Amino acid sequence: MATKTELTRRTFLSGAVALGGVAALAGCVTSGSSGGSTKGSGTGAIVFQNSESDPDPKAALTALVKEYNANPVGGKITMNTVATEQFRAQLSTYLTSSNPPDVLSWYAGSVARDYASKGLLLDLSELWEGKGVASKFSTALKQLSSDDKGRQIFMPTDYYWWGVFYFKSNFKKWGVEVPTTWDEFISLCDKLKGQGINPLAQGLSTTPWMASGWFDILDLRVNGAQFHRELLAGKHSFDSPEVKKVMKYYAQLVPYFDPNMGSYAWQDAVTPLVQGKDAMYLAGAFISENVTQNADDLDFFSVPVIDKSIPSAEEAPTDGYFASAHSKNKQSVMDFLTYMASPKQQEEFIQKSKSSNLPTSPDVSTSNFSPLVQKGLKLLNETKEITQFFNRDSSDALQTTADTALVKFLATPKDVDQILADWQTAAKKVWNS
Amino acid sequence: MRRVPPLIWAFLLVPLAMELAFVFWPAINSFYISLTKWNGVGAPEYVGLKNFQNLAADPIFIQALVNNVYWVIGFGGASVVIGMLLALALNKPRRGVGFYRSAIYLPMVFSLTVTGLFWRLLYAPSGSVNGLLGLLGLGDWQKQWLADPSTALTAVLVAAVWRQCGYIMVLYLAGLKGVDPTLEEAAAVDGASRWQRFWRIVMPQLRGVNAVVFAVTVIDSLRTFDIVWAMTQGGPYNSTQLLSTYMYQTAFTTVNLGYGSAIAVVIFLLAIVFIIGYLARASKTED
Numbered sequence: 001m002a003t004k005t006e007l008t009r010r011t012f013l014s015g016a017v018a019l020g021g022v023a024a025l026a027g028c029v030t031s032g033s034s035g036g037s038t039k040g041s042g043t044g045a046i047v048f049q050n051s052e053s054d055p056d057p058k059a060a061l062t063a064l065v066k067e068y069n070a071n072p073v074g075g076k077i078t079m080n081t082v083a084t085e086q087f088r089a090q091l092s093t094y095l096t097s098s099n100p101p102d103v104l105s106w107y108a109g110s111v112a113r114d115y116a117s118k119g120l121l122l123d124l125s126e127l128w129e130g131k132g133v134a135s136k137f138s139t140a141l142k143q144l145s146s147d148d149k150g151r152q153i154f155m156p157t158d159y160y161w162w163g164v165f166y167f168k169s170n171f172k173k174w175g176v177e178v179p180t181t182w183d184e185f186i187s188l189c190d191k192l193k194g195q196g197i198n199p200l201a202q203g204l205s206t207t208p209w210m211a212s213g214w215f216d217i218l219d220l221r222v223n224g225a226q227f228h229r230e231l232l233a234g235k236h237s238f239d240s241p242e243v244k245k246v247m248k249y250y251a252q253l254v255p256y257f258d259p260n261m262g263s264y265a266w267q268d269a270v271t272p273l274v275q276g277k278d279a280m281y282l283a284g285a286f287i288s289e290n291v292t293q294n295a296d297d298l299d300f301f302s303v304p305v306i307d308k309s310i311p312s313a314e315e316a317p318t319d320g321y322f323a324s325a326h327s328k329n330k331q332s333v334m335d336f337l338t339y340m341a342s343p344k345q346q347e348e349f350i351q352k353s354k355s356s357n358l359p360t361s362p363d364v365s366t367s368n369f370s371p372l373v374q375k376g377l378k379l380l381n382e383t384k385e386i387t388q389f390f391n392r393d394s395s396d397a398l399q400t401t402a403d404t405a406l407v408k409f410l411a412t413p414k415d416v417d418q419i420l421a422d423w424q425t426a427a428k429k430v431w432n433s
Numbered sequence: 434m435r436r437v438p439p440l441i442w443a444f445l446l447v448p449l450a451m452e453l454a455f456v457f458w459p460a461i462n463s464f465y466i467s468l469t470k471w472n473g474v475g476a477p478e479y480v481g482l483k484n485f486q487n488l489a490a491d492p493i494f495i496q497a498l499v500n501n502v503y504w505v506i507g508f509g510g511a512s513v514v515i516g517m518l519l520a521l522a523l524n525k526p527r528r529g530v531g532f533y534r535s536a537i538y539l540p541m542v543f544s545l546t547v548t549g550l551f552w553r554l555l556y557a558p559s560g561s562v563n564g565l566l567g568l569l570g571l572g573d574w575q576k577q578w579l580a581d582p583s584t585a586l587t588a589v590l591v592a593a594v595w596r597q598c599g600y601i602m603v604l605y606l607a608g609l610k611g612v613d614p615t616l617e618e619a620a621a622v623d624g625a626s627r628w629q630r631f632w633r634i635v636m637p638q639l640r641g642v643n644a645v646v647f648a649v650t651v652i653d654s655l656r657t658f659d660i661v662w663a664m665t666q667g668g669p670y671n672s673t674q675l676l677s678t679y680m681y682q683t684a685f686t687t688v689n690l691g692y693g694s695a696i697a698v699v700i701f702l703l704a705i706v707f708i709i710g711y712l713a714r715a716s717k718t719e720d
Contacts (some may be wrong), residue, residue, distance in 0.1 A: 089685035092473030118474050205580060206666050259557040262580025262669055396686035404493075408670040411582075422492075429487075433470070433689060 006294050042329040044073040049101035051087035060352035074335030095120040101325040102333050108144045108154045109392035117148035122323035128152045133338040136362055155337045156320035158357040160285040161376040165302035170276050177388040178301045185304050189256040192279045202261035203269030203276035204407055209264050212407035213392035215281050218246045221306040224384035225313040232394035239420040251413045285356035310353040313385035401426040468696035484695035497674040509650040511594045516601025526607045539598040549663025552592035579665055582672035589664050608642030651707045676700050
């Protein structure tokens with residue numbers, strides 16, 4: 001789950017609230033049908049259900065909404081912020097309720113497509129055409145925001161990249177260079193380990209999905225983006241020779257991980273990286289929010305190429321908005337999304353939320369961005385294929401099967417065949433359910 | 434008995450209606466959902482007992498069930514035994530006893546989530562538990578307590594018992610206040626040993642408290658969720674999964690509400706079987 005909200009007290013509170021919500025959800029059985037479309041083109045006030053509950057992004061969105069409401073193009077906006085995990089649990093309830101929130105912040109990919117196929121999401125195609133706010137967004141983004149019928153049902157406003165993050169000063173101190181090939185990468189790990197440094201940081205305790213970061217990128221390097229997407233869609237098997245090959249590369253890394261990775265959450269694992277006990281960390285750009293000192297010292301490189309015949313691919317989870325098909329104020333929704341996706345607001349959001357996220361609009365001036373962010377932007381602009389992240393390309397249900405399999409693999413890599421067979425069994429259940 | 438005026442009945446109807454609408458109706462609904470396939474979107478699809486059949490063949494469910502048995506026995510057993518020993522030790526008034534009682538009860542004021550976060554720090558690789566072992570020269574025993582599937586569940590259990598035993602102690606302290614001291618003195622005069630006096634004189638008088646403690650413990654152990662979620666979220670690879678955490682994961686992370694409800698029904702049935710069984714036995718012995 002490439003979201004930035006992790007094990008915070010709020011997450012638990014939301015868990016507790018959600019448990020209480022069992023009752024509420026259960027009560028909706030009989031009323032939760034999705035029939036009766038009441039589409040309208042009204043310009044009344046609308047509700048924006050926000051899942052960006054971390055303090056900085058929330059503050060940034062609050063400021064943007066406040067500015068909008070001071071001089072609204074369409075109806076005024078009421079913003080409700082809900083903790084991410086609770087939002088995840090209740091998203092389907094929101095969308096199927098008789099009076100759904102009009103605009104919801106969530107992410108692009110299989111989840112949005114799934115809701116679109118059930119007729120729950122508003123067609124935003126008009127914003128992608130002609131003079132629409134998204135008309136100049138890249139084709140990769142357009143494809144990502146389209147449903148099975150080719151309509152755009154998502155409005156991406158920012159995204160981020162995954163890479164191997166390290167501190168330049170530490171690399172200098174240890175006398176090592178950024179690797180350019182896989183063999184160089186492995187010998188770098190070897191050299192660092194020889195100096196008593198853990199080459200690779202990782203945090204899997206309450207964030208076991210971090211293990212999928214390496215799985216995804218190695219599958220992209222070994223089998224390519226096309227295979228990866230098909231694998232996650234159930235068209236290949238997790239105990240196929242292709243996946244076994246991926247795990248051979250993954251197994252090479254096992255001795256180099258921080259031995260404490262099982263006890264750390266991803267945020268905890270940043271500490272030994274900052275302290276120079278660990279050297280490198282494959283993570284999303286969200287890691288920079290946890291590096292508060294010497295942020296300029298942080299740099300990254302892309303996981304080296306393994307097979308030159310495979311088109312380059314990177315992971316870039318994309319965040320943004322979709323809208324309910326049952327909104328009574330369609331015009332207000334379009335006006336608000338146009339506002340949120342326009343270059344000025346994208347830039348403002350990225351700066352106020354203190355993130356290293358990238359704007360989706362090509363018209364955002366990037367000159368104010370840090371060198372790190374510009375490098376990330378360049379990486380994604382140059383790569384041939386973009387994937388999201390394991391759960392975003394498949395489902396949260398499939399993610400739990402990956403968590404079990406990969407964490408087990410990292411503990412007992414020699415049982416790989418059994419683990420992959422079990423993974424396939426569990427995944428099949430998800431696909432068939 | 435005085436007649437209750439109709440107005441009072443009318444007022445009582447309000448909480449009754451709330452209870453029916455917000456507790457019983459959803460609970461009954463969840464029985465229905467357990468017979469369906471439903472992800473929250475559209476109408477639930479009736480599948481009969483398929484969810485329960487799938488549960489029987491689900492290795493994670495079996496693991497959670499086994500863990501739950503371990504948890505009920507470990508959590509119940511340890512907190513009751515320790516709680517009772519503490520109550521017996523701190524029952525007699527003496528200097529400083531109030532301080533000890535409050536100190537032992539103190540963990541109870543923290544929520545389970547806070548307890549979990551606190552113990553996570555203690556169990557951290559360079560945390561106090563490993564630090565203490567190192568100081569004692571037991572460096573070989575140092576472990577990643579929560580990351581090792583062979584120790585994780587017990588590590589969580591210790592944290593939960595640490596919090597619960599103060600609560601059990603208070604229940605037993607209250608019970609011991611109702612124990613007639615003259616009976617024990619008489620038995621002592623008659624030459625009964627300490628052990629005999631405890632089992633034959635004190636214990637039978639604690640029957641009411643025992644029933645409460647049993648019910649509280651079983652319910653608490655079956656509903657245990659927050660501390661596990663705070664410490665391990667059921668990991669590493671499902672080794673600390675309890676029925677409640679697995680239910681939460683299936684229902685709310687993977688939004689498989691039918692399957693999640695089926696697990697909830699199993700939890701409900703287990704709790705009911707335990708509690709009805711015990712209450713039936715308790716009322717039989719009282720007659």
